Amino acid sequence: MLAALKKHIETQFPSLKNSKLLLACSGGVDSMVLLYFLHKLNIKTAVAHCNFSLRGEESDEDEAFVKEMSSNYNLVFYSERFNTKKYASEKGISTQMAARELRYNWFFHLLEEHGYDFVVTAHHADDTLETFLINLSRGTGIKGLLGIPEKTETVIRPLLPFSRKEIEGVAKAQSLYWREDSSNASKDYLRNKLRHTVIPGFKSAAPKILDSLKQTQQNLGEVSNLLDDYMTLVYNLVISEIEDGYKIDIEKTKSLPNSKALLFQLLSPFGFTDFDSILDLMDSQSGKSVYSNSHRLLKDREFLLLSENQEVDFKTVIIDKETSEITVPIHLTFSEADTYKITNAHTVFIDASTLEFPLELRKWKEGDTFQPFGMKGKKKLSKFFKDEKLSLIAKEKTFVLISNNDIVWVVGHRLDEKFKVTQKTKNILKIVYTPA
Template sequence: MLTPFKTHIDANFSFLKGKKLLIACSGGVDSVVLSFLLKKLGFNIGLAHCNFSLRGKESDGDETFVIDWADKLSIPVFVETFDTKVFAKDHKLSTQMAARELRYQWFAEILRNFKYHYVATGHHADDDLETFFINLSRGSGLQGFTGIPEINETIIRPLLPFSRSDIVAFAEENNLKWREDSSNTSTDYLRNKLRHDVLPEYKKATENLLSSFQKTQNYLKDSQDLIEDYMALVYKLAVTENVDGYTLHIEKLQELPHTKAVLYQLLHPFGFTDWPAVSDLLHAQSGKQVFSNSHRLVKDREELLLTKIASNENQPDNTTERKEILIQKNTSEISRPLHMEFHPIDRIGTIDSSVIYVDEKKLIYPLTLRKWREGDVFQPFGMKGKKKLSKFFKDEKLSLVAKEKIWVLCSDSEIIWVVGYRADDRFKVSPETTNILKIRVKK
């Protein structure tokens, strides 16, 4: 196996020459063989082992084994112990997902702090086949069938062309020792059930299954590449990127063949799964919405607006959106929900969308900063009559998403400023004004 492995590395991982590699080592046969092979080829390697504290003494035994194995190879080893169940509970994750998140966060820290270039994992051809069937059971699109990527940013998987039987045979031939994870024998998880019950029978019934499977995956990858090239053209034609996210132009999308498939390709990276609801938005009334865990898709006239759902980290006080913020006289600055400054001045300076000048004697304190409401009216600067904000927004051609972000600054019940858009004429500076207040919003 050493010779074909070297050939594979030379052909597909030549960029690793001179790089430091961190090997994710559980103590299982895959990571033991991977570290042995890379050491044999002269790479500068280190091991990283996660003790997830899930199997008691067995987990501790794995940790001891990996430390001893690193000592035999005369290479550095990094070990970290995690309270995985507590992390999973705190972050509302499954144990498996919690372990994955902890593992890759820690790997990234090691790469950053110890100047490693890549993390190498021991995924092999049987892992790839299992993942294919897992995705098949979940109704995956084509991308889910193209396999585990050999290279994914700083993660590399050099053993993917090799089967588990190849790896075990090589370990036995070279008298290598490894640890068996007892949880891998359980069929409670879908992957283990496939590994122990389903795929062995499938292999018996299908000659050279792994070889045929790898050929099929190569065809699927070519098809996926073709789709991605096509979608790059679609993106230029039908999608506009803006400060709030993305705008999908419905008319342009409907001119394309297979519109539903195009929508899937555009939106599946953002976590959407309810594809009938997404497709229905094309013909829905304005304001209709569909959500993924991270994004929102909303119909707005002849457009679909894709925006990220704000997290609590981005909104430290998530009740601010519903509150009225009071601004007392002589306040010079506020930082939430908008960063605004209030300064008395002697003369009017430059005017743009971020600045207004008002006659302070016309103000009734405290001023109020709040989100706009249906029924709000104001007298736009330069006009004699009043106008509903909803009509003003329509004239300004604001999207639903843009309107949701509008704040108004009020004196008593009267709007002084549709912040960032238009001041109210009733509070403007006149020749009789003696106290000028400059109000500025920092974007």
């Protein structure tokens, strides 16, 4: 296997021989075999071990073991202890996901701090099969079935072509030491259930399953590349960038074949999973929404508007006469002016004598009216927004500046006629809005 690994590294990772590597080492058989191989190939390596504090004394013994083995190989050793359960609770994620986030965040910190080129992990072919089945059981697209990548910008996995059986065979043949993680025997986790219950029977029925999976994933990879090329062509036909996110043209999307699959490719990166609801949204009335954990898809006439989830409710902000600046919820500056220029969307000049302090800043609401600068008569804000062709998202983010219950300024849009500067004005207040 050493010769096969050497050839694999020379073919797939030719720069590895001249790189500084950081080996993620749990102390299990996989990482200890990889540590042995890297040493035999004279590749510069340091060792990083995570103590997730999940198995009490056993976790501490793992850490001590990896430290001792690193010393035997004369390698630099790093270790870090994490309160994994606390982190998982605070983040609202599973223990396994918490451990993944913690370890990779720390690994990347070590890379940056100490100048290592890559993190090296001991994932192998059986891990790929387990990941494939996990993603398959949860429902996934093509990319979820492609397996674990051999190389990313910062992570290399040189053992992926090799099976767990081959790795264990090396460990026994070379009389290597390793630690058994007792949690791997537990069937509380889906991965362990697959490893101990499903996959042995699968391998018995299809002995060449790992080779077949590798070929299948290569085929899926080619299909994925073809799909990416198609999406590059289609993307500009149906989606465009706007100030608050993106807008998707509903009719153009419907006119293309397989619109549900197209929406999946466009929206799954933003966490959306309920594509039947999104198809229904395309035919619903304006104002209806579908949410993912991170984003919202809003129907607005002939478009679907995609934006990040945001808090839209703010308490009223009180602005005293002495206030020179506020930064929350929006950025406004207040100053006296000797002269004035023509009012625009982001800067207004106001006759200070028309104001009654304190002023208030709040979100607009249904029923609000004002007299737009340069016009006669009042207009409902909802009608003003329609005439200005504001999207629903833009309307949600609109604030109004209030003096004695009257709208002074629809911030970022229009001043009220009542508060404009005239030839009789003696004191001018300049207000500048700086969008985030």
